[in-house]
């Protein structure tokens with residue numbers, strides 16, 4: 001490789017936290033700020049663009065939409081909730097006394113007389129097409145007039161780029177949305193003019209399970225389109241261990257639309273242990289609404305597909321749902337329905353075990369059929385080849401297989417010993433991590449196919465992930481330290497519930513002296529841990545060799561990621 005560019009611009013110059021921007025994009029939220037900031041700005045990661053007259057319409061919903069269930073599937077969901085309710089009936093409180101459960105009928109009866117209290121006329125205003133020049137960004141998107149005036153795009157869905165066949169769903173359109181949203185935040189929230197970005201660097205927090213093609217495009221976006229003077233990519237789970245100050249942990253990220261698990265040690269996410277599941281906080285909100293409807297929810301006009309109602313249900317869930325068996329009986333829940341130009345409506349309702357049953361979906365994933373029956377888990381895929389990066393892992397795998405096969409043929413070895421798993425595990429020049437995933441892929445799917453997996457519950461996903469660690473010692477270490485991050489980790493009582501479930505299932509030989517489940521380390525908001533970790537890492541002396549400069553990117557292209565990426569490219 002030609003290193004002349006690197007010599008022109010030494011990598012070792014000290015990095016200042018004020019000139020380093022950390023970007024953590026999510027399916028619902030974007031977190032962005034200077035590495036020196038205490039907290040990042042968090043905004044709705046969405047953009048609304050005025051729709052062309054008679055042009056195609058596309059509105060990504062705030063909440064993952066529900067689907068129409070067949071009779072049998074609906075019955076299955078209801079039976080699952082019924083059996084969860086019976087389990088709750090036999091649960092004890094932490095002081096050992098029986099926990100009184102509530103029934104749907106009890107809640108319906110308590111809310112029968114509930115009528116909302118009318119307040120003054122709301123001063124909220126919907127944003128109209130005539131108010132907007134180019135676009136609306138962030139939380140304002142909730143107020144984009146719903147009368148088909150805007151197209152609404154969330155550039156990330158289910159934890160990855162939101163590529164779809166509709167308008168604005170091509171890779172280039174999604175990248176253009178990201179450029180607009182991130183550029184807008186940098187100029188308006190961080191108050192850095194675009195022309196100054198060459199003096200700044202960016203760290204992009206990427207999903208633990210990533211698509212290499214997307215990463216390549218994202219680096220181009222940072223260095224060429226946005227014009228940063230340098231950047232590097234960091235996997236969210238690795239960033240989370242930095243944020244929590246842990247050398248090794250099984251990281252569980254509960255986001256809005258995905259839950260991901262992997263085992264991280266010494267800043268490396270073990271590839272074979274990565275699992276991403278197609279459910280998150282948004283599915284819990286929809287399940288919560290389903291349960292509320294069954295229990296005579298008095299706000300009958302609620303439409304979860306409407307952005308303002310979607311946001312309202314999300315707020316109620318965040319404020320009241322829990323996994324704490326000590327909270328029992330009917331609880332008072334207050335909320336205000338506010339729509340522009342009409343009087344506000346204040347509701348005082350009673351809700352019972354629905355508050356607990358909704359997040360319990362994390363342990364009974366059958367109920368998430370409500371938001372789609374196609375949900376699956378996914379492992380790290382073997383990426384398709386890239387003509388700009390000919391000596392990639394596929395090349396190494398193929399050439400080493402061929403070489404190995406030839407060697408075997410020369411030795412007239414029996415054909416039986418040439419099964420793909422053996423070949424891959426003998427391949428020279430490959431990282432150890434890749435070998436593990438190869439043998440897993442050989443079990444599950446041919447190379448280059450997404451590794452589809454079952455839709456594990458949260459505890460199962462953790463057990464499966466840790467079981468894929470390469471040594472018994474590592475399994476023991478992972479069972480001893482589980483780090484919960486992401487907004488969905490904020491349900492009160494989640495760590496205790498998970499702890500109880502896991503203790504029953506950890507294989508005897510790997511049982512550590514203590515299993516610690518960490519949520520919000522050092523009083524940190526769990527949804528900020530990865531962002532903070534990336535901020536810490538960006539200033540470390542050891543991270544200075546990771547920066548990629550625009551000149552290098554232009555000259556060497558994607559191949560530089562093999563050399564610099566802090567993960568196995």
Ligand SMILES: Nc1ncnc2c1ncn2[C@@H]1O[C@H](COP(=O)(O)OP(=O)(O)OP(=O)(O)O)[C@@H](O)[C@H]1O
Pocket residue numbers: 025026027028029030156158159160254255256257258259280281282314317318319485486487488489490491492527
């Ligand atoms: N106090 C709370 N209790 C329960 N859930 C909460 C709480 N606060 C936020 N959440 C949920 O966390 C989710 C958002 O988490 P986060 O910001 O980590 O997701 P994201 O990064 O945007 O999405 P993803 O990780 O799926 O790409 C939302 O579903 C939100 O309702």
